Amino acid sequence: GAGVSQSPSNKVTEKGKDVELRCDPISGHTALYWYRQSLGQGLEFLIYFQGNSAPDKSGLPSDRFSAERTGGSVSTLTIQRTQQEDSAVYLCASSFTQSSYEQYFGPGTRLTVT
Amino acid sequence: AQSVTQLDSQVPVFEEAPVELRCNYSSSVSVYLFWYVQYPNQGLQLLLKYLSGSTLVESINGFEAEFNKSQTSFHLRKPSVHISDTAEYFCAVSVRGYNKLIFGAGTRLAVHP
Numbered sequence: 001g002a003g004v005s006q007s008p009s010n011k012v013t014e015k016g017k018d019v020e021l022r023c024d025p026i027s028g029h030t031a032l033y034w035y036r037q038s039l040g041q042g043l044e045f046l047i048y049f050q051g052n053s054a055p056d057k058s059g060l061p062s063d064r065f066s067a068e069r070t071g072g073s074v075s076t077l078t079i080q081r082t083q084q085e086d087s088a089v090y091l092c093a094s095s096f097t098q099s100s101y102e103q104y105f106g107p108g109t110r111l112t113v114t
Numbered sequence: 115a116q117s118v119t120q121l122d123s124q125v126p127v128f129e130e131a132p133v134e135l136r137c138n139y140s141s142s143v144s145v146y147l148f149w150y151v152q153y154p155n156q157g158l159q160l161l162l163k164y165l166s167g168s169t170l171v172e173s174i175n176g177f178e179a180e181f182n183k184s185q186t187s188f189h190l191r192k193p194s195v196h197i198s199d200t201a202e203y204f205c206a207v208s209v210r211g212y213n214k215l216i217f218g219a220g221t222r223l224a225v226h227p
Contacts, residue, residue, distance in 0.1 A: 004157075033213070033215075035217075042218070042220065043204060043206075044217075048213060048214055056214060095213065101148075101165060101208065102160055102163065107157045108157060
């Protein structure tokens with residue numbers, strides 16, 4: 001079956017612009033996670049969804065970052081007023097349930113802020 | 115808070131040689147332990163995990179890792195590596211009851227002919 005998909009695969013944007021990154025989890029997976037992979041910080045957790053609710057947003061680095069999930073499926077990560085330090089690969093993962101400890105990762109969106 | 119330390123950022127090794135990638139973690143509560151692999155230009159894939167039971171866990175492609183609670187370690191080993199094992203390997207923990215993964219900085223394994 002289809003894995004986790006993310007779009008776009010690459011995004012180049014100018015400093016100060018807003019961007020939206022999309023994640024389509026594996027069908028039937030109720031838990032969804034966003035992570036960020038950058039040279040300076042490694043792999044960092046951003047936010048976790050169970051269904052459409054986000055019980056853990058502790059990793060969002062600033063109020064410029066937000067995320068939502070609709071229909072218990074697709075999720076969008078929005079970065080407002082992008083800064084150069086936002087340049088990174090944004091990874092999405094999903095798991096079957098909250099207590100399923102195997103997370104399946106998407107290929108990521110490479111964001112470059114110029 | 116939990117943290118993961120991968121002691122080697124890069125490990126060069128010749129084909130068919132053994133390899134050990136080291137991982138130590140810090141946590142005041144029980145954790146689950148994972149190794150993920152990222153092949154060049156690909157996404158993260160789960161290699162193996164320790165949740166409970168036998169402290170030695172194995173993957174389908176010959177890797178194994180042993181959970182050592184007293185040393186808070188979860189080192190990854192393979193007795194004989196292949197060129198195709200060239201990748202970046204990430205050790206990760208999650209706290210029981212919480213699903214977010216906390217990753218180490220990664221170890222780049224480079225297998226040379």
